[in-house]
Amino acid sequence: MTKVHNFSAGPSILPREVVEATIEGIRDFAGTGLSILEVSHRSKEFVAVVEETQAIIKELMNLPEGYEVIFLGGGASMQFLMLAYNLLETKAAYTKTGVWAANAIKEAKAFGEINVIGSSEDKNYSYIPKGYEIPSDVDYFHCTSNNTIYGTQMKSFPDSPVPLVCDMSSDILSREVDASKFSLIYAGAQKNMGPAGVTVVIIKKDILGKVSRKIPSIMNYALHIEKESMFNTPPVISIFSMLQNLKYIKKVGGVKEMQRKSEERAALLYAEIDSNPLFRGSVAVEDRSNMNACFVLEDETLEEKFNSAWKAAGISGIKGHRSAGGYRASMYNALPLESVQVLVDVMRNFNK
Ligand SMILES: *Cc1c(COP(=O)(O)O)cnc(C)c1O
Secondary structure, eight states, X not given: OOOOEEOOSSSOOOOHHHHHHHHHHHHSSTTSSSOGGGSOTTSHHHXXXXXXXXXXXXXXXXXOXXXXXXXXXXXXXXXXXXXXXXXXXXXXXXXXXXXXXXXXXXXXXXXXXXXXXXXXXXXXXXXXXXXXXXXXXXXOEEEESEETTTTXXXXXXXXXXSXXXXXXXXXXXXXXXXXXXXXXXXXXXXXXXXXXXXXXXXXXXXXXXXXXXXXXXXXXXXXXXXXXXXXXXXXXXXXXXXXXXXXXXXXXXXXHHXXXXXXXXXXXXXXXXXXXXXXXXXXXGGGBOSSEEEEEESSGGGHHHHHHHHHHTTEEXXXXXXXXXXXXXXXXXXXXXXXXXXXXXXXHHHHO
């Protein structure tokens, strides 16, 4: 097999040893003689997996006391409505920074009044809105830390007078954040944490129980916390595989090391985008994402030639999202610097 450089936006690259550890669990899970595909989620061996996964997330993210970690199905998209179900009594504030943020707003509107206090829709989501004020009379403020489709990233988080809720799907565990600033963090696992199928929800417990509506059981954070993610059958294999990846991250140096690597990858690629006359970055320089680098060809007629060049180098998954166009190189935690170097070499040679 020739080496594939996997820049996929999600599901995305995992370290080979995580894939191997998952395969091993499929063969024989924890010495049970059973495959992880066929064990009860209530078996003591799998309950131990859930507990270890919670503990390692708390450790990697340096979560203070009072935070709970649960594992749910339904993707980050289900959280768009679930968080509103649980937290929105009358009004909430949102920033609208991309397709995912817009979807979150759309779903929450069913539960109350949504105040969009910052938006970059006017310029096709090519920057992060700044200078907005978070009202103190809303139930929470929701933001998206990294806009996967457009390639913008919040470089800092506001001090919020109300609970801060964040969709961190595409940059969780890629940089150190002060978790104590947030009341709720959620992330689909399939970008930086593991395979698709599980969503991690981190909740500061004291924000729950404040809405007057009746919350259906399956939508109720408090119930999932009480049942330790076993209210219904959780995505067993996804959690198992995610744990293998979290252990790997811890082993190689934790979030600090993930941040160092992501900065190194991003610096290498953006330097080429900025110095190569054939390419142009798609978003405001100060808001560039270290995870998803979006760029376009200055001359679109070169597209076919460029596509052939990167494909020939074994690069996979850099076509831009259908709603943004151009190119998007997703550089999640597991992407080796070497893969970025291959892309940079292709761009450089293409210019020559
Ligand atoms: C991918 C993504 C989503 C959607 O995740 P699903 O698990 O497919 O629902 C939501 N928000 C962000 C920021 C994403 O990158």
